[in-house]
Amino acid sequence: MSNDALAIKKNGSEPTYLEYDGKGRGIKSWIFSTDHKRIGILYLVSLITFFIVGVTFGFLMRLELIAPGRTIMDAQTYNSIFTLHGVIMIFLFVIPGLPAVFGNFFLPIMIGAKDVAFPRINLLSWWLFAFGGFLAVLSILLPGGPADTGWTFYVPYSVRTGTNVMLALFAAFVLGFSSILTGLNFVTTVHRLRAPGMSWFKLPLFIWSLYATAWVQVLATPIIGITLLLVAVERWLGVGLFDPALGGDPVLYQHLFWIYSHPAVYIMILPAMGVISEIIPVFSRRTIFGYKFIAFSSIAIALFGSLVWAHHMFTVGMSDTGQFIFSLLTFLVAIPSAIKVFNWTATLYKGSIELAPPMLFALGFVFLFSIGGFTGLFQGTLSVNIQIHDTSFIVAHFHYVMFGGTGFGIFAALHYWLPKMFGRMYNLKAAKTAFWILLVGFNTLFFPMFIMGWLGMPRRYYDYLPEYHIYHLISTIGSWILIIGLTIMFTNLIRSLRRGKVIQEKNIWGGETLEWSVDTPPILENFVDIPTVTESPYEYKMNEYSETEKEEVK
Amino acid sequence: MFEGASNFVHSVDTAFLIVLVISVAFLVLITFLMIFFVIKYSRKKNPKAENIHGNVPLEIAWTVIPTILVLVMFWFGWTGYKEMSEIPEDAYVIDVTGQMWQWKFKYENNFESDSLFVPVNKPIKLRLHSLDVNHAFFVPAFRVKKDVLPNRNNVTWFTATETGEFEILCAEYCGMNHSYMLSKVIVLPEYEFNEWLKKDSSSSISTLSSASE
Numbered sequence: 001m002s003n004d005a006l007a008i009k010k011n012g013s014e015p016t017y018l019e020y021d022g023k024g025r026g027i028k029s030w031i032f033s034t035d036h037k038r039i040g041i042l043y044l045v046s047l048i049t050f051f052i053v054g055v056t057f058g059f060l061m062r063l064e065l066i067a068p069g070r071t072i073m074d075a076q077t078y079n080s081i082f083t084l085h086g087v088i089m090i091f092l093f094v095i096p097g098l099p100a101v102f103g104n105f106f107l108p109i110m111i112g113a114k115d116v117a118f119p120r121i122n123l124l125s126w127w128l129f130a131f132g133g134f135l136a137v138l139s140i141l142l143p144g145g146p147a148d149t150g151w152t153f154y155v156p157y158s159v160r161t162g163t164n165v166m167l168a169l170f171a172a173f174v175l176g177f178s179s180i181l182t183g184l185n186f187v188t189t190v191h192r193l194r195a196p197g198m199s200w201f202k203l204p205l206f207i208w209s210l211y212a213t214a215w216v217q218v219l220a221t222p223i224i225g226i227t228l229l230l231v232a233v234e235r236w237l238g239v240g241l242f243d244p245a246l247g248g249d250p251v252l253y254q255h256l257f258w259i260y261s262h263p264a265v266y267i268m269i270l271p272a273m274g275v276i277s278e279i280i281p282v283f284s285r286r287t288i289f290g291y292k293f294i295a296f297s298s299i300a301i302a303l304f305g306s307l308v309w310a311h312h313m314f315t316v317g318m319s320d321t322g323q324f325i326f327s328l329l330t331f332l333v334a335i336p337s338a339i340k341v342f343n344w345t346a347t348l349y350k351g352s353i354e355l356a357p358p359m360l361f362a363l364g365f366v367f368l369f370s371i372g373g374f375t376g377l378f379q380g381t382l383s384v385n386i387q388i389h390d391t392s393f394i395v396a397h398f399h400y401v402m403f404g405g406t407g408f409g410i411f412a413a414l415h416y417w418l419p420k421m422f423g424r425m426y427n428l429k430a431a432k433t434a435f436w437i438l439l440v441g442f443n444t445l446f447f448p449m450f451i452m453g454w455l456g457m458p459r460r461y462y463d464y465l466p467e468y469h470i471y472h473l474i475s476t477i478g479s480w481i482l483i484i485g486l487t488i489m490f491t492n493l494i495r496s497l498r499r500g501k502v503i504q505e506k507n508i509w510g511g512e513t514l515e516w517s518v519d520t521p522p523i524l525e526n527f528v529d530i531p532t533v534t535e536s537p538y539e540y541k542m543n544e545y546s547e548t549e550k551e552e553v554k
Numbered sequence: 555m556f557e558g559a560s561n562f563v564h565s566v567d568t569a570f571l572i573v574l575v576i577s578v579a580f581l582v583l584i585t586f587l588m589i590f591f592v593i594k595y596s597r598k599k600n601p602k603a604e605n606i607h608g609n610v611p612l613e614i615a616w617t618v619i620p621t622i623l624v625l626v627m628f629w630f631g632w633t634g635y636k637e638m639s640e641i642p643e644d645a646y647v648i649d650v651t652g653q654m655w656q657w658k659f660k661y662e663n664n665f666e667s668d669s670l671f672v673p674v675n676k677p678i679k680l681r682l683h684s685l686d687v688n689h690a691f692f693v694p695a696f697r698v699k700k701d702v703l704p705n706r707n708n709v710t711w712f713t714a715t716e717t718g719e720f721e722i723l724c725a726e727y728c729g730m731n732h733s734y735m736l737s738k739v740i741v742l743p744e745y746e747f748n749e750w751l752k753k754d755s756s757s758s759i760s761t762l763s764s765a766s767e
Contacts, residue, residue, distance in 0.1 A: 072597070075730050075731060075733070076730050079729070079730060079732075104750070112731075148729070148730075149727075150727050154687075154688060154712060154726075154727070156686070156687045156688070156704065157687040157688065157727070157729055159727060160686070160687065161729065166676060244704040244705035245704075248705075249705060250603045250688055250703060250704070250705065252707070253701065277659050284595070284603060285597075285603040286603035286604060286605050286606070287605045287606070287607055287640065288607040289606060289607070289608050290607075290609075290613055291607070291608065292608075293608070315690060315699050315700055315701050315725075316703075316708075317700065317701060317703070317708040319707060320636070320639055323632075323635060323639075324632060327628060327631060327632060327635075328628055331624035331625065331627065331628045332621075332624070334620070334624055335620055335621055335624070338616070338620045339616065340619060341584060342616045343608075343613075345584055345587050345588055345591070346606075346609075346612070348587075348588060348591035348592065349591055349595070349606065350593065350595060350600070350603060350604040351591070351595050351600075351603045351604075352596075352597050352600050352601055352603040353591065353592050353595050353596050353597060353600075354593060354596075354597045355592065356598075363588055363592070366584070366588065367584075367585055367588070370580075370581055370584055370585075371581065374577035374580065374581055375577070377573050377576075377577060377624065377627055378573050378574075378577075379629030380624075380627070380628070380631070381569050381570075381573055381627050381628070381630065381634075381696075382631035382632055382634065382635035383565055383566045383569050383630070383631050383632075383633075383634025383635045383637075383638065384566055384569050384570050384573065384631060384634075386566070386635065386638060386697060386699050387566055387570075387694070387697045387699065387700070389690075389699055389725070390690060390692075390699070390725040390726060390727075391725070432754065454570070455694065456692070456694025456695070456723065458692065458723050458725045458733075459727075460727040460732060460733075461732065461733035462732070462733045463733045463734065464733065465727070465736075474573060487752075488605075488762070539605070540603065540605055541605075552745070
C-alpha cells in the first residue's frame with residue numbers, strides 16, 4: 001500500500017476515500033491518487049465526457065439522415081462524424097466501460113482486498129487512457145481533418161485518405177496499452193488478493209465476468225497493437241503489408257483487425273453480463289439460478305469468442321472451408337449467452353421482486369440483449385449473412401448488443417452502485433421515468449434499421465434511395481426520444497451527487513456481496529479488518545430483505 | 555415458398571424465415587416469463603422468496619435444445635451459401651470493375667456499359683475487380699453480395715428470374731461518395747439482350763443506360 005492512511009482518524013471514525021486526499025490537494029489528489037476507488041471515479045468522469053461527445057455525433061448523423069439528400073452537412077463531414085462516433089464510443093467508452101469504472105471501484109472490495117494488486121500501474125493505465133483520449137481529440141482538431149475511414153480503418157482506403165488516420169491509429173494503440181494493463185491488474189488481483197475463505201466458487205459473478213474479460217484484454221489487445229504498428233510501418237517506411245499498391249494484402253489486415261476486434265466485443269459485453277448477474281438476485285431476494293453455469297459460460301464466451309473473428313468477413317471471398325468453420329463456431333458461441341439469459345430469467349422464479357431502478361435497467365438489458373443475440377443468429381446464417389452484411393441490419397444488431405446490452409448494463413450499474421460510491425441517493429421516480437423513455441427511444445431508433453437493412457440499405461451511407469425514407473425518419477425521431485431519456489437520467493444522477501438524500505446505511509439494496517458490508521461511502525482502504533468469507537455471495541438464507549448486513553461474516 | 559428476382563431468393567428467404575420464427579418464439583417466451591414472474595412474484599404479493607440454486611436437467615435441456623436449433627439454422631445457411639459458391643460452368647461471364655465511385659461492366663465482346671445488362675433465366679458469372687480501394691457489389695433484390703478487392707479477383711454469380719431493373723449498391727465503405735456508387739441491373743429477355751449486345755455503337759448504349767436511369 002502506498003500510504004498508511006488507516007492511522008488517520010477523523011471524528012473518531014475512518015476517513016472515507018472521498019475525504020482522504022493523500023499527498024496532493026484538489027485535482028492533484030485525484031489524478032495522482034493510486035486508490036482504486038478514486039481511479040474508478042477518474043474513469044467515470046472521463047467516460048461520461050466521451051459518451052456525451054459520442055452521443056452528440058450520433059445525434060448529428062441521425063439528423064443528417066432524416067431525409068434523402070443533404071440536410072445539415074456534406075458527405076465528407078458525415079463520413080468523419082460516423083468514424084468519430086465509432087472510435088469514441090468503442091475505444092473511449094464501451095471497451096474501458098464497466099471494468100475501468102466499476103471494476104476498479106468494486107473488484108477489490110468485492111473480493112475483500114484493500115486495493116488492486118498493482119495500484120501504481122492502475123494509475124498509469126488511467127494516464128495512458130487520458131493520453132490516448134487526448135490524441136484522439138487532437139486528430140479531430142489538427143489540419144488534415146478527422147479520420148474518415150470508419151472505426152475499422154480498412155486498408156487500402158485508410159492508407160490513401162489525406163485525413164489524420166495515423167494519429168487516430170496511434171490513439172487506439174495507446175488506449176490498447178491502457179486496456180492491457182487494467183486486464184493484467186485484474187487477473188493478478190483476483191488470483192492473489194481474495195480474502196480468506198473467498199474460494200473461486202464464492203466469487204461474485206461480476207468478478208467472474210471481469211476475470212474472463214481481463215484475460216481477453218491481456219491476450220487479444222496486443223494483436224491490434226501490432227496490427228496498427230504494421231500499418232504505421234507501411235505508411236512511413238513503404239513496406240508493402242496490406243496495401244495492394246505496394247504488393248500487400250488488404251484481407252490480411254481485415255483478419256488481424258478482427259482477431260482483436262471480435263474478442264473486443266466480448267470485452268465490451270461480458271462485464272455487463274456480470275452486472276446483471278449481481279443485480280437480478282439482489283432485487284429478487286434469492287440466490288442466483290445456476291451459479292456455476294453462469295460463471296463457466298463467461299469463460300466459454302471468452303474462449304469461443306476468440307475463434308469467430310472471420311464471421312465479419314463472409315463476403316470477402318474466403319474458402320468454403322473457412323466459411324463453414326466460422327459460421328459453425330459463431331452459432332456455438334451463441335449457446336453460453338443463451339444459457340445466461342435462461343438462468344437470469346429462472347432467477348426471477350419464486351423470487352420476491354422489487355422493481356427498483358437498477359432492476360428495471362437489468363431487465364431492460366435482458367430484453368434488448370436478447371434481441372441483439374437473436375439477430376446475431378441471422379448473421380451467423382451464411383446465406384442470410386450475404387444479404388445483410390454491411391447493411392444497417394448490422395448497425396442495429398451491434399447497437400442492441402453494445403448499447404441495449406452494455407449501455408443499459410452501465411446504466412444499471414450506475415443506479416445500483418452510485419449511491420454506494422457517493423453516499424447520496426438519486427430520485428427513484430425520475431430514474432424509472434428515464435428508463436421507460438430510454439427503452440422506447442432506443443427501440444424506435446434502432447429497430448427500423450433491422451427492416452431497412454434486410455431490404456438492402458447499406459451502412460455508412462450519407463444518402464439513400466427514397467424507398468428507405470420512412471425507416472430513416474422513424475429512426476431519427478427515436479434518437480430524439482433517446483436523448484430526452486439520457487438527459488433526464490444523467491441530470492438525475494449528477495444532481496443527486498450534490499443534492500441527493502444523504503445515506504449512511506451500508507446495505508441500501510439488501511445485497512450480500514462484500515461491498516454492501518463496508519461503509520457508505522467506503523473508507524480509504526475499504527475494510528478495517530479484512531473479512532473472512534464463509535458463504536456464497538447470494539445465499540439469502542433468511543430471505544429477509546430489511547437488514548442483511550453481513551457484520552457477522554467478519 | 556418465396557419467389558423473387560433471382561435463383562437465390564428462395565433459399566435465403568427460407569433460411570431468414572426459419573431463424574426469424576425460432577428467434578421470435580424464444581424472445582416472446584423469455585419476455586413473457588420475465589413479465590409474468592415480475593408480476594406474480596412481486597415483493598407485495600410474494601414477500602418471501604424461495605431459494606432455488608439451480609436444476610441440472612433444466613440446464614442440460616436449455617443447452618441441448620438451443621444447440622440443436624442453431625445447428626439447424628447453420629445447416630440452412632450453409633446449404634444456401636453452397637449454391638452461391640458453386641458457379642455453373644456454362645455461365646455467361648461479365649467483368650465488373652469498381653472504382654471510386656462508379657461501376658463498369660465489360661461483356662465477352664469487349665463491350666462496356668455503366669449499367670449491368672443481363673439476359674433473364676441464364677446463369678451470369680461476374681468477375682469482380684477494383685482499381686483502387688475495397689468495394690462490394692450488392693444487388694439486394696438478388697441476394698447477391700461480394701467484396702470487390704484490388705488484389706484478388708473475386709467471383710460471384712446469379713440467375714435473374716424476372717425481367718426489369720434492380721439496384722446495384724456499393725456495400726463496402728469506400729470514401730466520400732460511397733453512397734453514390736450506384737448502378738442498375740437491367741434484366742432483358744434473351745433475344746433483346748443479344749440485340750442490345752450486337753449494336754455496338756456507343757450511342758445505343760448511352761440511350762439504353764440513360765433510359766434506365
